[in-house]
Amino acid sequence: xxxSDPGSWSRKLEVERKNRARRPVLNASQGxxxxxxxxxxxxxxxxxxxxxxxxxVTATRQREAELRRALxxxxxxxxxxxxxxxxxxxxxxxxxxxSEGYPPDLQTLVDGVTAANDATGxxxxxxxxxxxxxxxRGTDWGLRSYQDKPDATRWGxxxxxxxxxxxxxxxxxxxxxxxx
Numbered sequence: 692x693x694x695s696d697p698g699s700w701s702r703k704l705e706v707e708r709k710n711r712a713r714r715p716v717l718n719a720s721q722g723x724x725x726x727x728x729x730x731x732x733x734x735x736x737x738x739x740x741x742x743x744x745x746x747x748v749t750a751t752r753q754r755e756a757e758l759r760r761a762l763x764x765x766x767x768x769x770x771x772x773x774x775x776x777x778x779x780x781x782x783x784x785x786x787x788x789x790s791e792g793y794p795p796d797l798q799t800l801v802d803g804v805t806a807a808n809d810a811t812g813x814x815x816x817x818x819x820x821x822x823x824x825x826x827x828r829g830t831d832w833g834l835r836s837y838q839d840k841p842d843a844t845r846w847g848x849x850x851x852x853x854x855x856x857x858x859x860x861x862x863x864x865x866x867x868x869x870x871x
Contacts, residue, residue: 754825761822768800768817782807791837793850826858833857
């Protein structure tokens with residue numbers, strides 16, 4: 692067999708060792724220059740600065756959608772309570788005189804009221820829990836009663852006709868959140 696000479700292998704290994712010793716440890720093509728690192732970092736910073744405002748708007752838009760959903764949920768529960776009171780489904784002991792058939796507070800929608808003409812003591816519940824206001828991150832909602840003036844800033848306390856957020860910010864569309 693050709694090339695099976697033990698001396699030829701040792702010569703090849705010796706030549707390979709000498710070639711390795713002649714090569715520089717670090718070529719110019721191995722690694723990045725300082726200028727290249729600066730250019731790449733600058734490009735990344737520019738892209739990040741363009742994305743941040745978009746991320747903020749997206750987060751605000753999501754919180755606005757959650758606020759609309761929470762307001763719709765509470766207002767629907769108030770309307771169902773009012774309908775049940777008007778049709779006589781709620782026991783007369785649970786409806787306060789002068790409340791116009793609206794709930795006395797939001798907790799009543801969670802705790803429930805006694806069903807009329809039901810000996811079992813069944814309760815009619817309209818909410819599982821009071822929704823969290825995504826703007827204030829609490830369950831304290833602004834309340835309006837049926838007897839309050841439309842421009843009133845404080846709740847009269849007679850009943851709950853409507854709810855609104857107590858957050859004083861402005862929405863992306865330019866309206867105030869408290870006017871939703």
